[in-house]
Amino acid sequence: MRADARDNRARIMTAADEVFGRTPGASTDDVARLAGVGIATVFRHFPTKTELLEAVLTLRLERLRDRALELADSDDPGTAFYAFFTQVVSESASKLAIAEALAAAGTAIGADTQKAGQGMREAFDGLLTRAQRAGAVRADAQFPETYALLIGASRGATAAALEPHVRDRMLALIYDGLKPRS
């Protein structure tokens, strides 16, 4: 891919992330307008809206995975785990909007997106295990229910359009449940 084509692709993805993250029902036209490219350029890179949505959601998941992997090197595994949990919940409104747009498009999630989701879950599991070893998360909290809590907190914050201070208080309750009883 030539440099200007790569630039265009990156601009389209950034615009699509913003547009669909805010308005799941937005059109490819809206994306082209914000990216400052013609609609034909969008379709050259992403022949269908579904492909564009998948690419954006995959990028989101890959970034979260990368963030988790970065935090996994932290000297303070407890802080790393809770920071990641908070970041996922804070970003959830726009990420879920993209997932919702994809679901509304009636397509099964493609292989790339599934792989990115799997990578994110594994990285979260790594953070959980390290935080447990450090005594910052109770040892009996297994991955499935801890991940369900992450998804639940994300969806709860999104559905109720929580104000940040209510979201933070909800997270404080969840974190107290995850911390070992002294």
Add this chain to the structure above:
Amino acid sequence: MRADARDNRARIMTAADEVFGRTPGASTDDVARLAGVGIATVFRHFPTKTELLEAVLTLRLERLRDRALELADSDDPGTAFYAFFTQVVSESASKLAIAEALAAAGTAIGADTQKAGQGMREAFDGLLTRAQRAGAVRADAQFPETYALLIGASRGATAAALEPHVRDRMLALIYDGLKPRS
């Protein structure tokens, strides 16, 4: 309304609750078939699918409110609060499917459904306050974040299609966060 018309209405609502609770995209035809009435009878009681969905969702919310009010008389406010929380989360998959079908119909939630939702929230707030007075829920958990937790747990359980034992372990983590630290 005559007795047979009332019977038909009740059968249609029961069938709709089951059909839409399982398959948000189901048709009014499916409801008529399960109810054992003609499609014309369904439309006589509920001129649009939206009206039928609203009626079913309203009934769900009213039943939850009634259950909360009933539990409010319990001698054990702590057990009452956690039992209600668990019931809402357990029923959430089918209730959310109905809410989703309504959202997909593109209609704003009507006044009756809003009022039923408000009644349910108030009854939950009553259970929370009593459980706090009884020392079964920490005193600093306010209604907004506790309700956000309820919504989050419901949506988390639904989105992840959690198996009952994972759901119960997720709830155990949440309940530990809600209980006063000894």
